[in-house]
Amino acid sequence: MESIKDKVAIIGMGCSKFGERWDSDAQDLLVEACYEAFEDAGIESKDIQAAWFGTTGLATGQPLAHAIKTEYIPITRVENACATATDAMMNACHAVAAKVYDLVLVAGVEKLKDSGVGYLTGGGGQPSSQTGAPVPPPAQFALAANRYFHDYSLSYEEGKKILGMIDVKNHRNGALNPKAHFQREITLEQAINAPMMAFPLGLYDCCGVSDGSAAAIITRPELARNFRDDYILAKGFGLAVGGQQGMLRDYYDFTHFDETINAGRMAYEAAGIKNPRKEVSMAEVHDCFSITELIIYEDMQWSPRGRAKEDIESGFFTLEGGLPVNTDGGLKCFGHPIGASGIRMIYEMYLQLQGKAGPRQVKNPKFAVTHNLGGTPGSFTCAVSIWGCRD
Amino acid sequence: MVQSIKDRVAIVGMGCSKFGERWDIGTEDLLVESCYEAFEDAGIESKDIQAAWFGTQNQMSGQVLAHAIKTEFIPISRLENFCATGTDAMMNACHAVAAGIYDLVLVAGVEKLKDSGVGYLTGGGGQPSSQTGAPVPPPAQFALAANRYFHDFGLSYEEGKKLLAMIDVKNHHNGALNPKAHFQREITLEQAINAPMMAFPLGLYDCCGVSDGSAAAIITTPELAKNFKDDYILVKGFGFAVAGRQGMLRDYYDFVHFDEVLYASKMAYEAAGIKNPREEVSMAEVHDCFSITELIVYEDMGWSKKGHAKEDIESGFFELTGGLPVNPDGGLKCFGHPIGASGVRMIYEMYLQLRGKAGARQIKDPKIGLTHNLGGTPGSFTCAVSVWGARD
Numbered sequence: 001m002e003s004i005k006d007k008v009a010i011i012g013m014g015c016s017k018f019g020e021r022w023d024s025d026a027q028d029l030l031v032e033a034c035y036e037a038f039e040d041a042g043i044e045s046k047d048i049q050a051a052w053f054g055t056t057g058l059a060t061g062q063p064l065a066h067a068i069k070t071e072y073i074p075i076t077r078v079e080n081a082c083a084t085a086t087d088a089m090m091n092a093c094h095a096v097a098a099k100v101y102d103l104v105l106v107a108g109v110e111k112l113k114d115s116g117v118g119y120l121t122g123g124g125g126q127p128s129s130q131t132g133a134p135v136p137p138p139a140q141f142a143l144a145a146n147r148y149f150h151d152y153s154l155s156y157e158e159g160k161k162i163l164g165m166i167d168v169k170n171h172r173n174g175a176l177n178p179k180a181h182f183q184r185e186i187t188l189e190q191a192i193n194a195p196m197m198a199f200p201l202g203l204y205d206c207c208g209v210s211d212g213s214a215a216a217i218i219t220r221p222e223l224a225r226n227f228r229d230d231y232i233l234a235k236g237f238g239l240a241v242g243g244q245q246g247m248l249r250d251y252y253d254f255t256h257f258d259e260t261i262n263a264g265r266m267a268y269e270a271a272g273i274k275n276p277r278k279e280v281s282m283a284e285v286h287d288c289f290s291i292t293e294l295i296i297y298e299d300m301q302w303s304p305r306g307r308a309k310e311d312i313e314s315g316f317f318t319l320e321g322g323l324p325v326n327t328d329g330g331l332k333c334f335g336h337p338i339g340a341s342g343i344r345m346i347y348e349m350y351l352q353l354q355g356k357a358g359p360r361q362v363k364n365p366k367f368a369v370t371h372n373l374g375g376t377p378g379s380f381t382c383a384v385s386i387w388g389c390r391d
Numbered sequence: 392m393v394q395s396i397k398d399r400v401a402i403v404g405m406g407c408s409k410f411g412e413r414w415d416i417g418t419e420d421l422l423v424e425s426c427y428e429a430f431e432d433a434g435i436e437s438k439d440i441q442a443a444w445f446g447t448q449n450q451m452s453g454q455v456l457a458h459a460i461k462t463e464f465i466p467i468s469r470l471e472n473f474c475a476t477g478t479d480a481m482m483n484a485c486h487a488v489a490a491g492i493y494d495l496v497l498v499a500g501v502e503k504l505k506d507s508g509v510g511y512l513t514g515g516g517g518q519p520s521s522q523t524g525a526p527v528p529p530p531a532q533f534a535l536a537a538n539r540y541f542h543d544f545g546l547s548y549e550e551g552k553k554l555l556a557m558i559d560v561k562n563h564h565n566g567a568l569n570p571k572a573h574f575q576r577e578i579t580l581e582q583a584i585n586a587p588m589m590a591f592p593l594g595l596y597d598c599c600g601v602s603d604g605s606a607a608a609i610i611t612t613p614e615l616a617k618n619f620k621d622d623y624i625l626v627k628g629f630g631f632a633v634a635g636r637q638g639m640l641r642d643y644y645d646f647v648h649f650d651e652v653l654y655a656s657k658m659a660y661e662a663a664g665i666k667n668p669r670e671e672v673s674m675a676e677v678h679d680c681f682s683i684t685e686l687i688v689y690e691d692m693g694w695s696k697k698g699h700a701k702e703d704i705e706s707g708f709f710e711l712t713g714g715l716p717v718n719p720d721g722g723l724k725c726f727g728h729p730i731g732a733s734g735v736r737m738i739y740e741m742y743l744q745l746r747g748k749a750g751a752r753q754i755k756d757p758k759i760g761l762t763h764n765l766g767g768t769p770g771s772f773t774c775a776v777s778v779w780g781a782r783d
Contacts, residue, residue, distance in 0.1 A: 001441070002491035049393075050631075056451070060472045060766060060773050065635030072654040074631035075773075076479050077471050081452040087468050091483050098490035099394040239442075239466035243457030262464040374452060381452050381467075 003270040007097040008234040009224035009390070010216050012041025015347045018212035018335035019181040026058055026111040027067035029213035033340075034068050034107055037215040041227050048217075049101040050074040054088035054108035055339035056081065057115065064107055081374025082286065083239070084108065085342025086383035089216065090237045096218055103223075108344075109213035110337030137288065138206055140376040142198035145291040147254040149200070152306045160200060162312050163290040164191035167204040169318050170287060170326050174333025176359045181210045181335030205290040210335025214343035216350075221390070230354045235367065235386040236270025238263035246378030255306075259382035260299035260373065267384040268301075273367065276301040280323055281365035282352060284345035286373035287330040296371060297325070300384075319360065327352065327360045338374075345370035346385060353389050365389075395662040399489040401616035401623040401782070402608050404433025407739045410604035410727035411573040418450060418503040419459035421605035425732075426460050426499055429607040433619050440609075441493045442466040446480030446500035447731035448473065449507070456499055472633070473766025474678065476500060477734020478775035481608065482629045488610055495615075500736075501605035502729030529680065530598055532768040534590035537683040539646040541592070544698045552592060555682040556583035557704050559596040562679060562718050565711060566725025568751040573602045573727030597682040602727025606735035608742075613782075622746045627759065627778040628662025630655035638770030647698075651774035652691035652765065659776040660693075665759070668693040672715055673757035674744060676737035678765035679722040688763055689717070692776075711752060719744065719752045730766075737762035738777060745781045757781075 014036025016029045024032070038044060045068045053064040053075055061075025078088040085108035092106045149159040168188055174180040186204055194202035217227075224231040240262035246252040264276070273279045280302070287293035297308040302323055303316075311317060317325040328334050328348035331341060349368035351357045367388050374381040406428025408421050416424075430436060437460045445456040445467055453467025472479040477500040484498045541551040560580055566572040578596055586594035609619075616623040632654035638644040656668070665671045672694070679685035689700040694715055695708075703709060709717040720726050720740040723733060741760030743749045759780050766773045 001494055004490075004492060007490070059448075060475075061633040062635060062767065062771060062773060065633045066771075067635070069635060070633075071637075072632040072634060072651060074482075074658075075472075075633040076483055076631075079451060079469050079471055080467075081454075083452075090466075091468055091470075091486070094483070094486040094490045094492060097492070098396070098399075098486045099392075100396055100486055100489070102393055239468070240464035241453040241457045241462070241467040242464060243454060243459075243461060245463070259464055266466075375454060379454055379458075381454060 174329025238266030403619035566721025630659030
C-alpha cells in the first residue's frame with residue numbers, strides 16, 4: 001500500500017457565493033463554481049478529461065455534464081452524506097494518481113432552498129433492518145452536548161459559554177468572507193441567549209441551510225507547473241465509515257466520534273504527521289453544530305480529551321491562535337450545501353496556502369487539514385484531507 | 392501521459408445473491424448474501440477488506456454496507472450513476488488499487504426494489520433545476536427508439552416485433568439455465584409477440600423485471616492475485632460516457648443510436664487494445680432493460696452494422712451457441728435488474744465464464760468478456776463498459 005502523498009496537485013479552484021440563492025438552481029451554481037475554477041487554472045471545459053460530482057440531492061453525473069457542456073466524458077457521482085465532497089475529491093485523486101487521467105474536475109453542489117426543509121428531516125428510503133430514530137440533526141447532536149457537559153462537569157452556564165465562544169469565532173471569521181452565507185459578527189450574549197433549537201443547542205450553535213457549489217481542477221505534480229507556480233499538493237486522506245457501532249454498543253459515551261479519530265489517524269499517517277497539535281497549521285472542520293467542532297478538537301488530537309475548554313478560552317483556535325479553525329466561517333457562516341461543503345473547505349485551505357486569504361490570512365501555513373463529517377453520533381462517515389504547499 | 396488500466400487490477404473472488412422478489416429479506420441481508428459468497432470465493436474475511444466501493448441507487452452513504460458486513464471504520468465510498476452504478480463503482484475501486492493505495496478492496500452493489508413503491512422507476516422529484524425531462528416511465532422512453540428503428544430501417548410491425556421477440560426468447564432460454572435468475576422459464580416467439588402491450592410496440596416480455604438483488608467482487612493487484620487463486624481474471628479496460636442531454640437538446644437526434652454507447656465502447660476497446668470488436672469480443676453482458684435497447688447496443692458496440700442487427704439476430708449470432716453470445720446469464724430480462732447491483736452481476740457472469748464455471752451456460756474457450764451498463768433515457772444516457780480477460 002502506498003500513500004497518496006505528493007501524487008496529486010490542485011491547480012485551480014472556484015466557489016460560488018453560498019446562501020439563499022433563490023435566483024440560481026443547481027446547474028447555475030455549478031457554472032459559477034466551475035468556471036471560476038477553469039479561469040483560475042487557465043483552462044476550458046473541453047480540456048477536462050473526467051469529473052467527479054458530489055451531491056446528495058441530484059442523481060448521476062448528468063447534471064454536471066449538462067451544466068458545463070462536457071461531451072460524453074466520464075463523470076462519477078459520489079455521495080456519502082455530509083462527507084460527500086471530500087469523498088469525491090479522494091476518488092478523483094485515486095484516478096489521477098493511477099495516471100488514468102491527466103486533468104480532472106471535482107465539483108460539489110447542493111440546492112437546499114426550494115427543496116422542502118432542506119432534506120434534513122430524515123426518513124424515507126428503502127426498507128432495511130436499520131432502526132434509526134427519525135430525529136432531526138439538532139436533537140441528535142444535542143445528545144452529545146448534554147453528555148459532554150455531564151461527563152466533564154461543566155455547568156450549563158460553563159458549557160453554553162464555550163459553545164458560544166465557538167459560534168462567536170466562526171461568525172467573526174465569516175464576517176471577513178464575501179462568499180459566506182452569513183457575514184455578521186455576533187456577541188457571546190447573543191449566542192448564549194439565542195432561542196433554543198434542541199437543548200442545550202441554540203440558534204447560533206447550528207449551521208444554516210444553504211445553496212452553493214465549489215470546484216477544483218487536479219492533475220499530477222509533474223504537469224502542475226504547466227498551469228501555475230503556486231499549486232498545492234495532497235498530503236493524505238482518511239475516510240472512516242461507521243456501521244452503527246455507537247448505536248449498537250451500549251457503552252458508547254457520545255462524547256467522542258470514533259469515525260473522526262480513525263479518519264484523522266489515517267490521514268496523519270499518510271501525511272507523515274506525528275504531532276498534530278504542533279504540525280497542523282490550520283483546519284476547516286465540520287461545525288454542523290458548535291458541539292461537533294468542540295469534540296473534533298479532541299478527536300483530531302489537537303486538545304487533550306475533555307480539555308478543549310482551555311484551548312477555546314485561550315483563543316488557540318481563533319485566527320490569531322496556534323491552530324486557527326474554520327478561518328472562512330465554517331459551516332456555521334459560510335453555510336452547508338451538503339455536496340459542496342468538503343470542497344469549499346479545501347477552497348479556503350487552497351487560498352490560505354497560496355497567501356490569498358486576505359483579511360483571514362493565517363501566517364506561513366504549512367499543513368492544512370479539512371474534516372468533513374456526515375451521519376449522526378453513533379454512526380458517522382468521516383472524511384479528512386490534508387494539503388500542503390509545493391516544495 | 393495517461394496509462395491504460397489494462398492488466399493492473401485482478402478479481403480474486405465474486406458473489407451474487409439470488410435475484411428476484413425477495414420479500415423475506417432487506418438490503419443488508421442481500422449484501423450479506425453476496426459479500427460472504429465473495430469472501431468465501433476469495434478465501435478471506437470481512438476484516439481483511441481495506442476499503443470498499445458501494446453502488447446503490449437508493450441507499451445513502453457507505454454506512455449501509457459497513458453495517459451489513461460489520462467493517463470497522465474502513466473507507467467506503469458510495470457511488471451512483473443510475474443503472475450504470477455498479478460498473479462505476481467497480482471502475483473507481485480499480486483506480487484506487489491501480490494507484491497502489493489499497494491492496495484488497497470490496498465492490499458491492501445492491502438494490503431493494505420490492506416494498507419500495509413502484510420500484511423508483513416513475514421518475515420526478517429531486518431538487519429544483521432547469522432540466523425539463525418529461526416524467527414518462529422508461530418503457531415509454533425506449534418505445535420511442537423502437538418506433539423510430541422500425542421506421543428508419545423499413546421494418547414492418549410484424550418484422551420488428553419478431554426481431555425483438557427473438558431477443559426475448561434468447562434471454563429467457565439463457566435465464567432458464569441460471570439458478571440465480573429472477574425468471575427461470577423459457578418462452579415462445581408467439582408469447583413474446585402477442586404479450587400485453589406495455590408501451591407500443593414494447594410488450595410484457597420486451598421489458599426487464601423489477602428485482603431485488605446484490606452482487607460483490609473482491610479485487611487486488613495482479614502481483615498479489617496469485618496468493619488468492621490461480622484463475623483470477625484481469626481488467627482490460629473501462630469506458631465511461633456521461634451525457635448532458637445532448638440528444639434532447641439537438642433536434643436532429645434520431646433515436647436509433649446511443650452516442651454514449653459509441654463513446655464508451657470506443658474508450659474501452661482502445662484501453663483493451665481491441666481493434667475488431669466483432670471478432671475479438673468472445674461474449675458480452677449488455678443492458679437489456681428493453682429488447683430494443685439490446686438491439687441498438689449490438690450496433691453501437693460495433694458488433695452489427697448500423698441497421699443490420701436483423702441479420703445477426705436471425706442467424707443466431709448472439710445466442711449461447713453463436714459467434715458472440717450476449718447475455719448468457721439471462722440478462723436484465725431474466726436475471727433481473729436491481730439497479731445498483733446489475734453492473735456487478737454482469738461482471739459476475741463474465742468471471743464465471745472466463746474461469747469455465749458457468750455450467751450449462753458455458754461458452755467455449757472465452758478470451759474476452761465485455762459488460763455494458765446503461766442508465767438514463769434515449770437522448771441522455773450514462774454508459775459504462777468494462778472489459779475482462781483470463782490471466783495469461
